[in-house]
Amino acid sequence: MAATCSWESIDVHLLQVLHALLTECSVSNAARRLNQSQPAVSTALRRLRDITGDQLLVRSRNGMTPTERGLSLLEPVKIALAQIEAIGLQQVRFDPLKSRRVYNIATPDYLNSILIGTIVARMRKFAPHSQVVLHSFGPEYDYAKALESGELDIVIGNWPQPPEHLRLAPLFDDDVVCLMRKSHPLAGHRLTQDDYLNAEHLVPTPYAVGQRGVIDMQLARDRLKRNIVASVPYFNLVPHVLLQNDIIFSAPRIFAEHCCSLGELCIAESPLEFPKMRFYLLWHERSHHSEECRWFREQIADVIRERVSKPQLEEEKARSTSTGQRVRA
Numbered sequence: 001m002a003a004t005c006s007w008e009s010i011d012v013h014l015l016q017v018l019h020a021l022l023t024e025c026s027v028s029n030a031a032r033r034l035n036q037s038q039p040a041v042s043t044a045l046r047r048l049r050d051i052t053g054d055q056l057l058v059r060s061r062n063g064m065t066p067t068e069r070g071l072s073l074l075e076p077v078k079i080a081l082a083q084i085e086a087i088g089l090q091q092v093r094f095d096p097l098k099s100r101r102v103y104n105i106a107t108p109d110y111l112n113s114i115l116i117g118t119i120v121a122r123m124r125k126f127a128p129h130s131q132v133v134l135h136s137f138g139p140e141y142d143y144a145k146a147l148e149s150g151e152l153d154i155v156i157g158n159w160p161q162p163p164e165h166l167r168l169a170p171l172f173d174d175d176v177v178c179l180m181r182k183s184h185p186l187a188g189h190r191l192t193q194d195d196y197l198n199a200e201h202l203v204p205t206p207y208a209v210g211q212r213g214v215i216d217m218q219l220a221r222d223r224l225k226r227n228i229v230a231s232v233p234y235f236n237l238v239p240h241v242l243l244q245n246d247i248i249f250s251a252p253r254i255f256a257e258h259c260c261s262l263g264e265l266c267i268a269e270s271p272l273e274f275p276k277m278r279f280y281l282l283w284h285e286r287s288h289h290s291e292e293c294r295w296f297r298e299q300i301a302d303v304i305r306e307r308v309s310k311p312q313l314e315e316e317k318a319r320s321t322s323t324g325q326r327v328r329a
Helices: 012-024 027-034 038-052 068-089 109-126 143-149 193-198 214-221 235-243 253-260 291-322
Strands: 057-060 063-066 102-106 131-135 154-157 167-174 176-181 200-204 227-232 248-252 265-269 277-283
Touching: 012 027, 012 038, 012 068, 027 038, 063 068, 109 131, 109 235, 109 253, 109 291, 143 154, 143 277, 154 291, 167 291, 176 235, 176 253, 200 235, 227 235, 235 248, 235 253, 235 265, 248 253, 253 265, 277 291
Parallel strands: 102 131, 102 154, 200 227, 200 248
Antiparallel strands: 057 063, 154 277, 167 277, 176 248, 176 265
């Protein structure tokens, strides 16, 4: 029989009918199995014969038997239905308690010691079978490409000009303060602009080639230059360098306060009015509608609110109260 229809004409219903016919070898039994009428299954069989150009099943003494062509289609049809079912199952609401997904996140490393422990604890609680993989930044690491390829699910960043093609959600803003050892000659003093510019500075190595941070961009706008004497690729090295040198490190307040809680370091308010460092989540359009990825982004945002936003709000209230200002909740 010459095929009069294309394989493009086949649909899930016809695949289900074909599978039932090939396993039951009976139109009536296949109809009962599919909860359909016998004429409807017979009509579907005629369509399948037209599409395949083969009888698929022929009459025998015990009912019907598959042709060689029909028998050869049984396994492919079975696999196709299983794959279609898997696609359908992925549309079922995401359950973090059952998820075995590996979530990939990259953050500036000065947030790692503050946030990552809490992130891992939260994931162990709400998605105990999942994994969290932390990726580090570096001048050669193309995080935008990693988001596009799926190597990363999200990035926490604070660059003044994030890539426009990426999705973005703000997390929190933070002040720039000066971190130094308690024995530094400027410790305990109100810094002046000259104090700041003439002091020796430790700076972080840029996370990306050509990427300048809030501090460097503001100094350039004001045509000012600080005295940089050393740079480090990792923020966890900063306390060790500061403890051994009369040197200043300009940093987000959240990182500076964390360092001060560990040892002989102190904070001085910056004499220059730097813009606040704005932290945000970045992700690619490819994962925007994924329920798993959306849930993960929500967990990160919740951790940020718990570890950063609430303490900041309490501090602001305390400052306002100390100056006799009314605080609006």
